[in-house]
Amino acid sequence: SSRRTRDEKTAERNGLHAAVKSLEGTLKERERELAGTEEKLKAASERLAFAAGEAPDASLAKLKGGLASKESRRDELREKLGAVGKSLEKTESDLKRKLELAARKDELSARLKRAREICRMIRGDSLAAYALALHMEGILADASAELSYLTRGHYRLALSGGGENSAFELVDDWNGGARRPVESLSGGETFLASFALALALSRSIQIRKGxxxxxLFIDEGFGSLDSASLDLVFDALERKKGEKLIGIISHVPDLKERVPASIEVIPAAPGASSKVKMRLG
Structure with missing residues (x-):
């Protein structure tokens, strides 16, 4: 399809160039014809001037008629020459515009293809996903290292395929580096993979913005985790808390026993104010 499009563009461009060449040839031909007519007109004028004092009235009238005919022909040629010139100017302008539009179309097509590749590669439309795509290689390497640390060397992230077929894969280093799709992760493992990507993305933003x-606040994601998954997640969070303060926003009651300090918002009856309860570790 792209080859056919290029061939069509080439044919159209060649056709326009041929039209310009044809008009230029017509213009030169009209210019030569006009020059010849003006020479004849000049000679006729000279003969008329010479005959004005010597020739009889009939000859003089004939010369005047011939002169008028040549003047008319000259004016006609000038008009045609002007029309050809305008046509040539318009054709050249159209050709230039078509070439500009073709170049712009190619540029936009390349940008659109790149945008589609990014969307397919990360399977998401959010701002975070877009930022991730712009710096995919570095962020993925950072997230992979984070995930390996959080899972005690069990998992890493990798990118499979290329272009439109790119997708995340999980590398299981406890199983000889076997690869499997991220869709096969358990709830706790999925949480840790997302957490590792979030850490890598935030670090990238810090570097770029200085x-x-x-x-770091984690909003939900705990409600779907079973007890074993919660153990896995909190083991990982314990290992990260020395680097930064980690806050958790959740409605899961079991988290109270795992988090040393908390701020609890207790809903009140309609029309009354909610209560805030603080617990320090």
């Missing part, structure tokens, strides 16, 4: 983020 900022430093000392705290």
């Amino acid at each position: 900022a430093h983020i000392d705290c």
Whole structure:
């Protein structure tokens, strides 16, 4: 399809160039014809001037008629020459515009293809996903190292395929580096993979913006985890808390026993104010 499109563009461009060449040839031909007519007109004028004092009235009238005919022909040629010139100018302008539009179309097509590849590669439309795609290689390497640390060397992240077929894969280092799709992860493992990507993305933003983020809040994601998955997640969070302050926003009651300090918002009856209860570890 792209080859056919290029061939069509080439044919159209060649056709326009041929039209310009044809008009240029017509223009030169009209210019030569006009020059010849003006020479004849000049000669006729000279003969008329010479005959004005010597020739009889009939000859003079004939010369005047011939002169008028040549003047008319000259004016006609000038008009045609002007029309050809305008046509040539318009054709050249159209050709230039078509070439500009073709170049712009190619540029936009390349950008659109890249955008589609990014969307397919990360399977997401959020701002975070877009930022991840822009710096995929570095962020993925950082997230893979984080996941390996969080899972005590069990898992790493990798990218399979290429272009439109790219997708995340999980590398199981406890199973000889076997690879499997991220869709096969358990709830706790999925949480840790997402957490590792979030850490890598936040670190990338810090580097680019020259900022430093000392705290990290995790909003939900715990409600779907069973007890074993919670143990896995909190083991990983314990290993990260020395690097930054980690806050958890959740409604899961079991988390109270695992988090040393908390701020609890207790809903009140309609029309009354909610209560805030603080617990320090």
